[in-house]
Amino acid sequence: MHESAIATSILDLVLHALPAPRQRITKITFVAGVLAGIEPSCLEVYFSELAKETAAENAELILKYTDAEFVCQTCGYRELFEGRGRVKIECERCGGLNRLQGGSEMYIEQIEVEQ
């Protein structure tokens, strides 16, 4: 399952990023594109399960979404796509062909540790 693999990667990354092994992680901000297809509640469940008895146990996992956008190949017109609704193949300004850009990225934006 998609979310369990992502939760495993997040945990690996944050545990390796810890400056001192005895510090505890309190909060993780994870950014995912709207097209990455992550179910937030599902990710949280996997993460809290996997994080048990590690430095990230009970850490708060914040999920932030980034939008994708349509970019017209002809006139360069850009339109935001929030991942819902119709995929617009044609530019609404000139009728040119749109390309879908972004929205599939995933990265850890911030990790907070206990002071």
Ligand SMILES: [Zn+2]
């Ligand atoms: Zn256009």
